[in-house]
Amino acid sequence: MFENENNIDNYNPQILFLFDGKYSYSGEIPQTEYHCHTDMIEISVILSGNVDYLINDKLYNVKKGQALIFNKGIYHQELLNKDTICHELHIGLNNINLFNNKNSINFNGDGILTFIKYKDEFLKCCEEIISEQSSHAHNSHFMLKALIMKLLIIISREINEDEGKTVQSGLSFNSHENKVLVKNITDYFEKNFMNDISLNTISQNMYLSPVYISKIFKELMGDSPINYLINIRLSKAKELLEKENLAIKTVAKMVGYNDPYYFSKHFKKFYGVSPNKFRASYR
The missing domain is CATH 1.10.10.60 (Homeodomain-like)
Incomplete structure (x- = not known):
């Protein structure tokens, strides 16, 4: 109805990729190069274990219940070491239109969002996404779209809870x-x-x-x-x-x-x- 970021008619995220990854150190060089995206947002969710990430020249160890949110221009690289055993969900998105900026997710946290209030709900939604993707059920792509939309809303709620504000304010x-x-x-x-x-x-x-x-x-x-x-x-x-x-x-x-x-x-x-x-x- 209205031309506003939070208008339900404008909320139609485009899923560019979606994959379930399980990683452990193999003695080889890291699987990804140090890079950034110019045309999309990447969300990487740690479902179990922990892993090191280099983000804008800073090293972070991320654990279960944390999400890495790489907006356009954020350099990042996954670093595997001998202690690395982790399970991640990677999602590439465009056209989010849910947050204040048209196609970015901004919050205080250097690209790492730690879930507290909505942790269980968030991880459950991630598991539902993985299960739906592997099911190859009829109209699965519609269900995946719905689950991704749900996931983004959970992210927005956690961010607003963390920063002491609400979308409605x-x-x-x-x-x-x-x-x-x-x-x-x-x-x-x-x-x-x-x-x-x-x-x-x-x-x-x-x-x-x-x-x-x-x-x-x-x-x-x-x-x-x-x-x-x-x-x-x-x-x-x-x-x-x-x-x-x-x-x-x-x-x-x-x-x-x-x-x-x-x-x-x-x-x-x-x-x-x-x-x-x-x-x-x-x-």
Whole structure:
């Protein structure tokens, strides 16, 4: 409905690769080169054991319950040593559109996310992904897509829990994002004023609290979202009364009012005259 990162209509991640890997040291050189990705995000999940990773020239030992999240431009390399025994799930993704940036997962942690609150749920989802991939069941690709979407949501919840914020709070929005948010709402009002719209509807579709939406909207527009919508509806009604010979009940319905009495009351309050008298003045 709205052009917003957290809009469910925009949430359609593309799975580029997905593989289950079990590793142990074989005395050979590391299986991967020190590299970065320029066109995707890679998520590597440690399901059991531990392994060393070189990330942007820093060495880390990662263990079960941790995920490595390599956004574009993050250099990384898996390093196997004589003590390495680990089981990992590797996922390559594009078009995430769930987090604040279009196609990256940002958090405080140098690319390593340690699951605490959602650890069990996260690992269970990873096991479900591996099981589904190996099952080759009918329409398995649809189920894998659904499970990956679930996994990303679990990641977002852990990140927000860890950083002491929620997706709904909206507190991370900057001034530009606030302007985009308000413009999306006003554009939606202009196109859908004839439909049933409430602040709760907007809130649910944008995954933001009604209080936050009202606050930002009033700061930028000088009025509440609902009053702004009422002004649009009454302005459209005025145009219809000036140009069309329609019943008041019909005009009310056309601009989003199911109750003609309620419409007339709003119209008179706004223009100082009833709809009937207003139309009569144009004849």
